[in-house]
Amino acid sequence: MKTLTRAAFPSIFSIAVSGAAVLMAAALLAQPSPPGKPGPAPQQAQKLTASAIQFERSDPPEDLLVPEDFRVAAYENVILQLIKTKKFQHVYRSGDRTAADVPDLVILHLIPQAFKEGSQKQREVTTISGFTSIKVKLQFTSPDGKILLEKDLQGKVRFYGENLRATSDLAKKVAAVVNDTF
């Protein structure tokens, strides 16, 4: 076996020092960001776990009228998207009595906040007006009503497609939030 000569020590030392520097830099980057600064750490802290979810229908405020076909289309699109995420063993519908026995159930509410019904013809002819949009407040709550997460979302159709496509857009955004949260 060959013994190390004195000339090899500087190069070994430099490799060790650079390795230590890389490790220190990695450790510094892994530190949570100081309060007030946005960063990925708070999102990591809000990860929720649940084996099942129930989507409860929420009525809009009294002074806000949302056509029933929009409400139903939004509800059914969200149910489809929740199933597609494959984050839960079971997706319960609003009013499903069997959900009461599930121990770690999370309840999803979408509370309508604003609604603007546009026109498909106007959109396609002008391309700058006739948008349809629906704004909702998304809430994840525990069965006892404790709010776990709250977020504002908007579904819209800007150019091509029927007005009800806004509900499909909204459902995809809800699914994105579910994927980030669970």
Next chain:
Amino acid sequence: MKTRSAQMNPGVSSKQREIVRRLAQLPGLLVLAVAVVFVAAAGPAFSRQLATPQASQSTLVQHVKCVIGLENIKPNTKGTLSLLPTGLEFEAGKNKVDISTASIQDIFTGQESRQDVSGPGGTLAKAAIPYGGGRIVSLFSHKVEVLTVEYVDPNGGFHGTVFVLSEGKATMFKDQLVAQGAKVSTHVEPPQPKEQKP
């Protein structure tokens, strides 16, 4: 006398025979009259009993678009919507979905307009027309009716389905479902499109 009586007898016997013949016809006429009266009285009742199933069987509309909400039916599938004595049935190819009248919680109808040329193919065709000619095509539209049916499954889970039908058909379905006993609440009609905020 013999001769006279012989001359008179044939006249008397023919008259008697005539009277007897008419008397024999009377019960027959009486029975016929009674039968006509019974048939006239029973006719409307029978026709009403027959008309109801015929009307419900004939309520069948093709090329109905199920926008969303039916199990095993993909969104925006076209099929045949029919009204059965037990409720609604939507059939698209081999798939068939029933909604029983008893499970229906509410029914809504609304009017909308749809582009005559739409869908991915139509959109591409419009985009391919030079000098913005596709916008002219977008001006052509037709009125449709939207039928929204809300119902519950055996566990109490809420379901809703949205159908798009030709003008006038949604109201017809709603009226017939209500006649069958489907629940309907009083609705507040939304105003004309306008931004609304709380």
